[in-house]
Amino acid sequence: MNDAKLKRPVFEPARIRDISLEVYKLNLIRDSGEGAPERMLAKDADCGLKMRGRAAAYDKLTRAYLKVLGIEP
Numbered sequence: 001m002n003d004a005k006l007k008r009p010v011f012e013p014a015r016i017r018d019i020s021l022e023v024y025k026l027n028l029i030r031d032s033g034e035g036a037p038e039r040m041l042a043k044d045a046d047c048g049l050k051m052r053g054r055a056a057a058y059d060k061l062t063r064a065y066l067k068v069l070g071i072e073p
Helices: 013-032 036-044 049-068
Strands: none
Touching: 013 036, 013 049, 036 049
């Protein structure tokens, strides 16, 4: 397949944050066990806004990893 014909994914800031949030949740599970993201969501009681804000710390790394993988955000 011709590379020029391949559509590259679009990485709007919200999409970067979505990826960062998923990485944040995986790290919570790794560090605090199964159910950690759900417990944090219940404790925050804000429909995930605080968790999404905490995940912002990963945005810069998310962009860097995508670049290394050849997916320029």
